[in-house]
Amino acid sequence: MSHFKIRCSNCGKELGEVYCAFCEHCKDALLVTEYKERNFRTDNGKGIWRFNWLPVHTPFFEQSGTVVYRSAGLADRMGLDDLFIAFNGFWPEKGAQLQTCTFKEFEAAVVLQNAKENGVSGLIVASAGNTARAFAHLSVVSGFPIVIVVPTMCLMEMWYLESSLAIPTLAVGDGDYADSIDVAKRIASVVGFPFEGGVKNIAKRDGLGAVLLESVAAMGKLPDHYFQAVGSGTGAVGVWETAERFVKDGRYGARPPALHLVQNLPFAPMLRAWEKGSRALFPDDLRPELIGQITTRVLSTRYPAYSVKGGVYDALKATGGRMYGVENREVYRAMELFAETEGIDIVPASGVAVAGLQTAVAQGIIKKKETVLLNITGGGEKRLGKEKRTYDVEPRMVSKKITEKEIEELLCETLKKNY
Numbered sequence: 112m113s114h115f116k117i118r119c120s121n122c123g124k125e126l127g128e129v130y131c132a133f134c135e136h137c138k139d140a141l142l143v144t145e146y147k148e149r150n151f152r153t154d155n156g157k158g159i160w161r162f163n164w165l166p167v168h169t170p171f172f173e174q175s176g177t178v179v180y181r182s183a184g185l186a187d188r189m190g191l192d193d194l195f196i197a198f199n200g201f202w203p204e205k206g207a208q209l210q211t212c213t214f215k216e217f218e219a220a221v222v223l224q225n226a227k228e229n230g231v232s233g234l235i236v237a238s239a240g241n242t243a244r245a246f247a248h249l250s251v252v253s254g255f256p257i258v259i260v261v262p263t264m265c266l267m268e269m270w271y272l273e274s275s276l277a278i279p280t281l282a283v284g285d286g287d288y289a290d291s292i293d294v295a296k297r298i299a300s301v302v303g304f305p306f307e308g309g310v311k312n313i314a315k316r317d318g319l320g321a322v323l324l325e326s327v328a329a330m331g332k333l334p335d336h337y338f339q340a341v342g343s344g345t346g347a348v349g350v351w352e353t354a355e356r357f358v359k360d361g362r363y364g365a366r367p368p369a370l371h372l373v374q375n376l377p378f379a380p381m382l383r384a385w386e387k388g389s390r391a392l393f394p395d396d397l398r399p400e401l402i403g404q405i406t407t408r409v410l411s412t413r414y415p416a417y418s419v420k421g422g423v424y425d426a427l428k429a430t431g432g433r434m435y436g437v438e439n440r441e442v443y444r445a446m447e448l449f450a451e452t453e454g455i456d457i458v459p460a461s462g463v464a465v466a467g468l469q470t471a472v473a474q475g476i477i478k479k480k481e482t483v484l485l486n487i488t489g490g491g492e493k494r495l496g497k498e499k500r501t502y503d504v505e506p507r508m509v510s511k512k513i514t515e516k517e518i519e520e521l522l523c524e525t526l527k528k529n530y
């Protein structure tokens with residue numbers, strides 16, 4: 112008996128236990144997990160697996176979680192009484208053990224475990240930056256085969272842990288993210304692994320929601336406000352869905368936190384659409400030259416989970432949320448402020464979230480006594496670099512015109528060798 116069901120958020124049909132990257136049920140609508148237990152529990156095991164609201168049954172590897180603590184330094188500087196930090200990264204003195212330094216580890220862990228339990232033998236991951244690093248690491252930890260496809264333009268911000276360097280990674284040199292997805296789909300048909308599914312994969316969103324599971328377990332309540340930097344927005348959607356489960360539980364608050372989502376200007380397609388009250392994104396806000404101007408390439412996806420039913424637009428509406436845009440110089444200043452007041456380095460994407468919080472406080476949107484949760488999506492890279500060498504990724508360069516025969520030659524040997 113499974114402890115969860117999967118339901119289509121559009122037509123309400125129950126799908127039973129399925130691997131969700133396959134089942135785009137109704138077009139432009141997300142499937143949602145329904146956990147049979149209405150009450151939140153934390154006695155299921157170790158790390159993130161101790162939570163009952165994850166779509167996995169018998170995890171066979173360990174995965175540590177977010178470290179949540181009440182801020183003193185940053186809270187004082189910002190004039191907030193009840194600021195909590197959800198720190199995702201490497202900070203051993205605080206108990207933070209994510210060597211990839213990103214909350215994408217939860218996504219990768221839950222997706223791979225869920226796929227394995229659904230009889231899937233491997234996955235194609237079309238992603239870059241943090242997500243690629245997290246999936247590569249979890250593939251090593253779990254022994255679950257994956258192939259990663261990235262657009263070459265994202266390579267300069269990528270690094271893998273040394274132990275992940277053998278994970279098959281292809282870079283599409285003559286194309287953008289859309290071409291990478293196209294190549295990934297062809298690889299999927301050749302090697303027989305499905306696509307990980309992006310925002311449509313319930314395991315991905317519920318895995319990212321583990322940040323809120325960990326936070327409520329530590330805080331004993333839902334926060335009033337939640338701050339996060341967004342690229343695709345998948346993590347924010349996962350947090351909203353998780354928050355709605357806490358509201359149904361009833362013991363942690365009557366309302367989901369207001370989502371405060373931050374983008375790095377000038378590439379801020381969700382902010383621009385939200386400002387105009389639009390569910391649709393505007394092509395003019397997705398111009399590639401805007402991406403070249405932001406400091407956080409990891410937040411540069413041109414296909415965010417904004418318009419889809421149950422996505423970012425709906426999450427903002429449902430929670431009374433807001434969107435913010437911050438300039439590069441504000442991001443760098445926020446990174447310095449965080450290091451100075453909290454004592455650990457953070458990545459630019461986290462600087463975006465901190466700068467967004469500063470904006471909200473300056474505008475009087477957040478009241479001094481309200482409870483705020485700040486998701487530091489990545490930190491401790493410098494800290495890790497001091498103790499351990501990290502490596503740049505050296506992918507196999509391929510063309511977007513790669514043929515099936517070439518894919519076969521390239522990958523079948525590599526996959527045999529690695530798994």
Ligand SMILES: [Zn+2]
Pocket residue numbers: 119120121122123124136137
């Ligand atoms: Zn449906």
